[in-house]
Amino acid sequence: MKLSDYELSQFNKDGFIILRRFADSQSCERILDIAKAHLKHKIAPIETESEYIGEDEDSLRVTVRRLRQVYDRDIVFREWMECDKIRPILNQVLGDTPMITLAHHNSIMTKMPHTSTQTSWHQDIRYWHFESDNLVSIWLALDDENAENGVLEFIAGSHKMAFGSEQFEDKQYFSSTHKPNQELIESSTQTTLQKGDVVIFHSKLLHRANKNRTDKAKISFVYTVKGEKNLALANSRSSSYKEIILS
Numbered sequence: 117m118k119l120s121d122y123e124l125s126q127f128n129k130d131g132f133i134i135l136r137r138f139a140d141s142q143s144c145e146r147i148l149d150i151a152k153a154h155l156k157h158k159i160a161p162i163e164t165e166s167e168y169i170g171e172d173e174d175s176l177r178v179t180v181r182r183l184r185q186v187y188d189r190d191i192v193f194r195e196w197m198e199c200d201k202i203r204p205i206l207n208q209v210l211g212d213t214p215m216i217t218l219a220h221h222n223s224i225m226t227k228m229p230h231t232s233t234q235t236s237w238h239q240d241i242r243y244w245h246f247e248s249d250n251l252v253s254i255w256l257a258l259d260d261e262n263a264e265n266g267v268l269e270f271i272a273g274s275h276k277m278a279f280g281s282e283q284f285e286d287k288q289y290f291s292s293t294h295k296p297n298q299e300l301i302e303s304s305t306q307t308t309l310q311k312g313d314v315v316i317f318h319s320k321l322l323h324r325a326n327k328n329r330t331d332k333a334k335i336s337f338v339y340t341v342k343g344e345k346n347l348a349l350a351n352s353r354s355s356s357y358k359e360i361i362l363s
């Protein structure tokens with residue numbers, strides 16, 4: 117499967133593209149079953165909400181924000197990340213042979229009802245260390261995602277914009293109180309995803325997500341690929357994990 121010239125130009129312009137019903141329902145269910153078992157037992161390595169927001173949390177009521185390092189957890193996760201169907205599309209958007217980097221997004225991402233927090237505007241590349249920004253993340257909706265349960269929101273075209281350091285606050289979040297940012301934020305797009313939809317988005321694209329205001333956990337899969345020629349910088353976190361070529 118490949119993107120049409122129009123779809124590719126839309127990706128290049130907007131910095132993201134949605135592939136509707138890309139994964140079948142059975143594959144989503146298989147991933148969900150394993151993910152739920154790992155979430156239930158809080159199997160390490162995990163990121164918790166308290167780590168993420170920098171607050172203490174009652175250890176008995178830890179909210180898992182993401183299961184990390186899923187590639188090495190189960191064949192079901194690996195099969196999704198290495199699936200043949202998406203490789204030609206990744207090749208097109210990267211203009212290079214895709215290579216999975218296990219250092220960063222390699223996760224089952226959760227939004228637990230009420231206890232998960234919102235994620236503020238940010239670019240994923242802020243803590244990543246590569247020679248260039250030629251990386252994309254692949255988000256798979258394992259169930260429906262919408263405004264109520266904290267679907268991703270994007271600022272289309274922001275992957276091509278140059279920003280000054282004054283536009284960011286602590287932890288390199290794009291400030292929503294800085295006046296010149298506000299017009300851009302108002303132009304943001306909120307997606308609606310159904311089970312099996314995939315979003316591919318650029319590592320510099322500004323995005324955010326709300327809390328989950330429903331009573332059901334939202335569980336998604338996200339992993340990152342880079343162009344093969346885009347090398348991770350030596351002695352950084354980005355270079356300290358395995359990479360898998362998707363030729």
Ligand SMILES: O=C(O)CCC(=O)C(=O)O
Pocket residue numbers: 225226227234235240266323324325326
């Ligand atoms: O689901 C969310 O809260 C967004 C996650 C996200 O953007 C990230 O971890 O980079």
